[in-house]
Amino acid sequence: MASRIPPLLDTYLRLPPEASLVLLSGVLGSTTNWLVLRYLHSLFTNPSDFVAGQDDVDAHKVDGPNVVLVSFLRDYAFWKEGSGKLGVDLDLQTRKGRFIFIDGLVSLIHTQQVHATKYTPETPSAKKVLFSTTPQCLYKELEDAVAQVRRSCSERNTVLIVDQLDMFLATSGGKVSGQELREILLDIREKVHSCIVTVSADEPLISSQTTSLEKEHAALAISLAHDANLIISLRLLETGTARDVSGVLRATPGGGSGDVGGAMEERELLYFVTGDGGVRVFERGQ
Secondary structure (H helix, E strand, O other), rough: OOOOOHHHHHOOOOOOOOOOEEEEEEEEEEHHHHHHHHHHHHHHOOOOEOOOHHHHHHOOOOOOOEEEEEEOOHHHHHHHHHHHHHHOOOOHHHHOOOEEEOHHHHHHHOOHHHHOOOOOOOOOOOOOEEEOOHHHHHHHHHHHHEEEEHHHHHHHEEEEEOOHHHHHHHHOOOOOOOHHHHHHHHHHHHOOOOEEEEEEOOOOHHOOOHHHHHHHHHHHHHHHHHHEEEEEEOOOOOOOEEEEEEEEEEEEEOOOOOOOOOOOOEEEEEEEEHHHHHHOOOOOOO
């Protein structure tokens, strides 16, 4: 079984503070999927707090948070397999009413195929498909998924994870702006305990800004960094590739760190992703 939560990351991968945003950024060759998988493991396996009943008499313990995961780059099979290696059964969490997956990849690439399937927007399901690439459809699907998972147990917190939100922007053909996506996220964040978002931060997308897409992508990434309580960024080694190092992980407080939960410790670490999906995180020089 792959290594689960590297000890040096335990502090960063716990349930985020209420109303907070965690931004995970990666680059080509140093992606964030292994971080998201470990967030899923942490959210589904860490013990939760006691919930007090009336007059504090019927205090009882509930499971950890509900999770709504929408992914614009990876399908359910990917997340199921990766979580399984960490000891988390997403099918089981789905049956418990704790997990809902929204497939945003199919609608971005095969719009006609999505409309031809047997799925209908009215069908309640824990595995959903985004039917359109419009901001209105994205907001409604997220809102419905959050409401559905909260109905299973209103006492649980709900965490929203959005994987590669920038892919929605890139495939919209200029019909969606970075500001529109930020506003959708702000509205949905009011309905959940906390939110985790992943985006690409390759230099041509952030620094060049020569095309309208690059400008919108940069605007989205920068605005999310401003809103975030915590930013965890992944990049390749500046000196090139190494046999036992996959890249550099840097954790820094975001622009919103002073508003929620206080600032986290800034830290830079090295990490190595093994062939079986395990991850080793260590200090420089170790």
